Amino acid sequence: MNTKELTKELMEKISSNYYKDMKLPTEDMLMEEYGVTRYRVRKAIQNLVDIGSIYLVQGSGMYIKESHKDSIILSNTQGLVTDFPERKVESKLLNLEIQEADNSLAQEFKCKKSTPIYLLTRLRYLDGEPFSIEYSKYNKEIIPYLNKEIIESSVFNYVREDLGLTIGFADKVISSNKINKEQAHLLGLEENDPGLFINDTVYLANGSIFNISMVLYNYKRATLFDVANLK
Amino acid sequence: MNTKELTKELMEKISSNYYKDMKLPTEDMLMEEYGVTRYRVRKAIQNLVDIGSIYLVQGSGMYIKESHKDSIILSNTQGLVTDFPERKVESKLLNLEIQEADNSLAQEFKCKKSTPIYLLTRLRYLDGEPFSIEYSKYNKEIIPYLNKEIIESSVFNYVREDLGLTIGFADKVISSNKINKEQAHLLGLEENDPGLFINDTVYLANGSIFNISMVLYNYKRATLFDVANLK
Numbered sequence: 479m480n481t482k483e484l485t486k487e488l489m490e491k492i493s494s495n496y497y498k499d500m501k502l503p504t505e506d507m508l509m510e511e512y513g514v515t516r517y518r519v520r521k522a523i524q525n526l527v528d529i530g531s532i533y534l535v536q537g538s539g540m541y542i543k544e545s546h547k548d549s550i551i552l553s554n555t556q557g558l559v560t561d562f563p564e565r566k567v568e569s570k571l572l573n574l575e576i577q578e579a580d581n582s583l584a585q586e587f588k589c590k591k592s593t594p595i596y597l598l599t600r601l602r603y604l605d606g607e608p609f610s611i612e613y614s615k616y617n618k619e620i621i622p623y624l625n626k627e628i629i630e631s632s633v634f635n636y637v638r639e640d641l642g643l644t645i646g647f648a649d650k651v652i653s654s655n656k657i658n659k660e661q662a663h664l665l666g667l668e669e670n671d672p673g674l675f676i677n678d679t680v681y682l683a684n685g686s687i688f689n690i691s692m693v694l695y696n697y698k699r700a701t702l703f704d705v706a707n708l709k
Numbered sequence: 710m711n712t713k714e715l716t717k718e719l720m721e722k723i724s725s726n727y728y729k730d731m732k733l734p735t736e737d738m739l740m741e742e743y744g745v746t747r748y749r750v751r752k753a754i755q756n757l758v759d760i761g762s763i764y765l766v767q768g769s770g771m772y773i774k775e776s777h778k779d780s781i782i783l784s785n786t787q788g789l790v791t792d793f794p795e796r797k798v799e800s801k802l803l804n805l806e807i808q809e810a811d812n813s814l815a816q817e818f819k820c821k822k823s824t825p826i827y828l829l830t831r832l833r834y835l836d837g838e839p840f841s842i843e844y845s846k847y848n849k850e851i852i853p854y855l856n857k858e859i860i861e862s863s864v865f866n867y868v869r870e871d872l873g874l875t876i877g878f879a880d881k882v883i884s885s886n887k888i889n890k891e892q893a894h895l896l897g898l899e900e901n902d903p904g905l906f907i908n909d910t911v912y913l914a915n916g917s918i919f920n921i922s923m924v925l926y927n928y929k930r931a932t933l934f935d936v937a938n939l940k
Binding site for chain 2 (some may be wrong): 533645649651652672702703
């Protein structure tokens with residue numbers, strides 16, 4: 479059993495209320511139960527801390543938190559499909575075009591002027607209801623091909639699994655603003671209603687920027703979750 | 710020089726554009742320049758990664774990012790005073806009272822019914838302009854004393870420095886919603902304008918919850934920043 483499988487196994491036990499006392503077994507007990515090394519147990523525990531499933535109390539143990547499973551986990555989001563494994567995520571492609579980078583796009587992507595950039599807009603549904611609008615830009619020199627099928631499932635999974643690229647990290651700027659008439663129409667809201675916005679700049683592990691996007695979330699349906707370490 | 714001082718030193722160099730090529734010196738060079746151990750250099754570097762100042766490219770080096778210094782750093786916020794060291798942060802106490810925990814408060818704080826809870830509301834100003842409204846609750850059995858002076862500077866600094874308690878982590882739920890008439894008045898906005906909300910549950914290192922708060926940010930002035938690790 480590797481770290482990922484162990485993390486998944488523990489997540490499932492936590493979410494099914496397997497641990498009635500809201501406490502995880504000790505490291506030693508987990509090592510024995512799953513026949514894995516201390517290193518793997520610690521990695522899996524760190525994953526659970528990062529997504530806010532458990533918290534550690536020195537000298538006392540590992541405690542299970544109230545569930546935040548209806549929120550988007552900010553600090554290590556893998557995309558909507560992995561955020562909500564038990565819910566129906568659908569995407570509708572609204573626009574797809576290619577544009578040569580002007581000065582401003584070239585500066586954003588730290589790429590050469592005239593580099594081809596994919597521009598796409600997706601409307602995303604959660605359990606059949608409009609959940610978010612994504613305005614995404616991809617550097618075509620890094621992601622050479624995109625089509626409707628890829629876009630309507632998960633672009634990030636395609637980048638990882640089919641292109642074999644390693645995604646590194648994303649800078650996220652979160653804000654709130656009024657939504658316009660078109661956005662309101664798509665989300666089933668009113669013009670000037672609040673919108674919850676995330677501007678993402680996504681880097682590959684080699685440091686190049688392959689994706690810049692703005693996601694507008696339906697304020698009635700989306701919440702974001704994060705754990706801040708204050709020590 | 711300890712890790713905290715080294716982090717601060719590097720942050721100042723980064724923000725004053727000392728590194729013209731947007732790249733940090735190597736670990737070895739930093740160890741020599743500051744006469745510190747590799748362990749401390751690595752800790753300081755990790756701090757800079759966590760707040761989104763730099764990013765690492767394997768086999769290539771440590772690169773400086775565009776500045777997000779006008780945003781609130783989500784993942785390790787220490788409070789507004791430390792978020793904006795170069796700007797004027799002021800607080801106005803709007804309400805302070807003590808209430809015995811009813812069932813719902815006792816459940817939130819995981820404390821006994823009738824535990825005294827401080828309820829307070831602060832209006833916070835950044836550079837003289839209304840920036841946020843904080844609705845905070847503190848368990849009085851953990852924070853036995855609060856007054857206007859403490860509340861108008863920094864409660865977290867008081868908890869750490871005067872009470873000698875170790876703050877552990879905070880669970881944060883971020884959302885957007887319409888603001889009401891009173892909130893609009895305090896922030897200089899219109900009723901039903903968007904609000905950016907963070908609901909915090911703050912734990913001491915020993916696992917007890919000492920603070921639960923809701924902060925409403927002025928949508929025209931506040932943005933939140935976070936780095937998500939996607940590997």
